[in-house]
Amino acid sequence: KDVFDRGINPATKKKKIKNEGLQLHVVEDVGEAVSRNISGAQLLHELLSAPWLRALLKVFHKFFVDAMHWTRANCPSPDALELYNLLSSPHIQGATIRRDEETGDIYIARVIHGGLADRSGLLHPGDLLVEVNGNSVLGLEPEKVIHILVGLQDKGLFMVSVYMRAMVDYYPLQDSSIPCPDAGMAFSRGDLLEVVDQSDAQWWQARKVPCGASFAGLIPSASTLRSKQREQWWCHPSQVHTCIRPSGFRRSFRLWRRTSYKRRRQSCTSCTPSTNALATPYEEVALYQRLPQENHRLIILIGASGVGVNELRKRLIKLNPSTFQGPVPHTTRPMRDGEQAGREYHFVTKELFEYMVCNHRFVEYGESKGHLYGTSIDAIHDVLKRGRMCIIDVEPPSIHFLRSRTLKPYVIFIKAPGPECLRQSRRNARIITGYAVNRAFTDDFLELEEMSQLIEAKCKQYFDSVVVNDDLQDACMQLCSIIQQAQNEPQWIPVCWLTSSQQM
Numbered sequence: 001k002d003v004f005d006r007g008i009n010p011a012t013k014k015k016k017i018k019n020e021g022l023q024l025h026v027v028e029d030v031g032e033a034v035s036r037n038i039s040g041a042q043l044l045h046e047l048l049s050a051p052w053l054r055a056l057l058k059v060f061h062k063f064f065v066d067a068m069h070w071t072r073a074n075c076p077s078p079d080a081l082e083l084y085n086l087l088s089s090p091h092i093q094g095a096t097i098r099r100d101e102e103t104g105d106i107y108i109a110r111v112i113h114g115g116l117a118d119r120s121g122l123l124h125p126g127d128l129l130v131e132v133n134g135n136s137v138l139g140l141e142p143e144k145v146i147h148i149l150v151g152l153q154d155k156g157l158f159m160v161s162v163y164m165r166a167m168v169d170y171y172p173l174q175d176s177s178i179p180c181p182d183a184g185m186a187f188s189r190g191d192l193l194e195v196v197d198q199s200d201a202q203w204w205q206a207r208k209v210p211c212g213a214s215f216a217g218l219i220p221s222a223s224t225l226r227s228k229q230r231e232q233w234w235c236h237p238s239q240v241h242t243c244i245r246p247s248g249f250r251r252s253f254r255l256w257r258r259t260s261y262k263r264r265r266q267s268c269t270s271c272t273p274s275t276n277a278l279a280t281p282y283e284e285v286a287l288y289q290r291l292p293q294e295n296h297r298l299i300i301l302i303g304a305s306g307v308g309v310n311e312l313r314k315r316l317i318k319l320n321p322s323t324f325q326g327p328v329p330h331t332t333r334p335m336r337d338g339e340q341a342g343r344e345y346h347f348v349t350k351e352l353f354e355y356m357v358c359n360h361r362f363v364e365y366g367e368s369k370g371h372l373y374g375t376s377i378d379a380i381h382d383v384l385k386r387g388r389m390c391i392i393d394v395e396p397p398s399i400h401f402l403r404s405r406t407l408k409p410y411v412i413f414i415k416a417p418g419p420e421c422l423r424q425s426r427r428n429a430r431i432i433t434g435y436a437v438n439r440a441f442t443d444d445f446l447e448l449e450e451m452s453q454l455i456e457a458k459c460k461q462y463f464d465s466v467v468v469n470d471d472l473q474d475a476c477m478q479l480c481s482i483i484q485q486a487q488n489e490p491q492w493i494p495v496c497w498l499t500s501s502q503q504m
């Protein structure tokens with residue numbers, strides 16, 4: 001990677017990755033090994049980066065791309081066909097496999113950009129390889145699996161497990177249409193499901209992950225669930241989404257003026273994305289491991305107002321300011337003594353602010369004391385581009401806006417402890433209200449807990465982790481270790497963040 005990066009501007013680099021996908025993947029891996037001082041990696045890196053090999057791989061890639069368009073009628077020659085068959089080993093067809101040393105399961109490790117597997121759209125990193133042409137490969141040595149795959153040439157029928165995140169709740173015992181309620185599997189939003197059989201268009205078979213059960217249960221297919229949702233929507237059309245953006249007025253953006261939770265609930269949380277009557281019932285996910293040269297994932301903290309989201313965010317940044325950073329908000333208020341443009345705020349005119357609103361540049365924005373404040377998507381990118389971990393706290397509806405391939409957000413729900421624990425731990429806590437600054441935080445605990453439960457119930461399909469904020473120091477330490485894992489260990493993310501060209 002180092003070799004390719006040198007002297008290549010971003011546009012050229014993009015093109016190179018496309019043209020030389022296979023080689024780049026390998027060189028990247030070896031480059032990583034070089035930085036870890038693995039014996040022999042330097043020599044291998046130099047060999048793989050040699051111009052003659054680059055040229056050879058380019059020819060090879062071109063040959064393969066052309067071969068994809070051959071038909072019986074336009075195949076250039078029998079020699080070309082023979083060469084194509086010779087080169088069509090499973091690795092070259094575009095996917096590599098690896099074995100989990102603990103379970104013995106065989107997974108798709110990598111899908112080579114532009115290869116057959118990539119073009120088919122059927123295989124994704126993290127998919128579990130279950131069968132090849134009806135023969136189980138579970139527990140086999142990878143070499144054995146490769147042997148079977150080599151024998152297939154390009155006529156293989158793979159059966160891979162697909163992993164899906166449930167975005168809705170399902171109870172088979174309440175579903176009169178299920179063929180056999182006892183064989184059904186209940187799940188709730190946020191559950192990770194390993195779908196092992198999709199051969200039936202209406203009913204799939206799946207297991208929960210991590211799972212104890214060795215047998216699968218019956219779940220409705222995506223289209224079956226969607227038609228159920230449509231039926232429900234016609235029966236209860238008043239449940240349709242009514243949330244009005246912009247939503248965010250958290251105090252952490254120096255905006256939120258505390259009103260009754262009940263008022264907020266009516267206007268916002270009851271209308272979280274999950275109540276959208278025709279929501280996507282399942283989201284396909286795959287394991288993703290951030291590469292060292294990639295931007296960090298955006299860290300989003302979500303929680304009921306007053307639970308301590310902002311306090312935790314500030315503490316994290318104070319604990320390690322060279323690693324964690326928040327985005328610099330924009331404001332139309334004049335700069336005060338001691339403030340510096342771009343440090344406390346980006347100071348902008350009302351016209352520019354409104355232009356940014358029209359162009360959807362703000363994640364959240366609002367007005368306080370006659371001035372506009374907002375946090376822009378560009379400010380988030382600025383932090384990430386500097387190699388820092390960007391931490392933000394937002395209102396639940398804003399998650400949708402931030403869920404993108406470029407930001408790959410990792411969402412942590414800050415959960416309220418029980419009211420008694422709140423009363424004990426928040427004895428000295430203060431809140432800022434619309435009419436009194438630093439009001440003692442006394443009778444809000446029940447409402448706060450209620451709100452916290454509501455957010456969890458409505459949005460848990462978007463949460464990657466949950467931290468209960470009982471003791472501030474414990475919660476802060478937990479957050480640190482969760483964030484490190486989120487950045488450095490494999491995590492389940494939507495497949496579209498890996499493959500689509502969705503951009504913010």
Ligand SMILES: Nc1ncnc2c1ncn2[C@@H]1O[C@H](COP(=O)(O)OP(=O)(O)OP(=O)(O)O)[C@@H](O)[C@H]1O
Pocket residue numbers: 250251252256303304305306307308309310311312425426427428429430431441469470471472
């Ligand atoms: N675990 C805790 N123990 C004691 N006090 C806490 C704890 N967590 C937060 N607090 C205090 O509770 C008050 C509210 O916290 P914070 O300002 O972080 O709320 P918030 O969730 O960001 O809500 P808002 O967005 O409305 O500000 C602060 O005074 C904070 O110091």
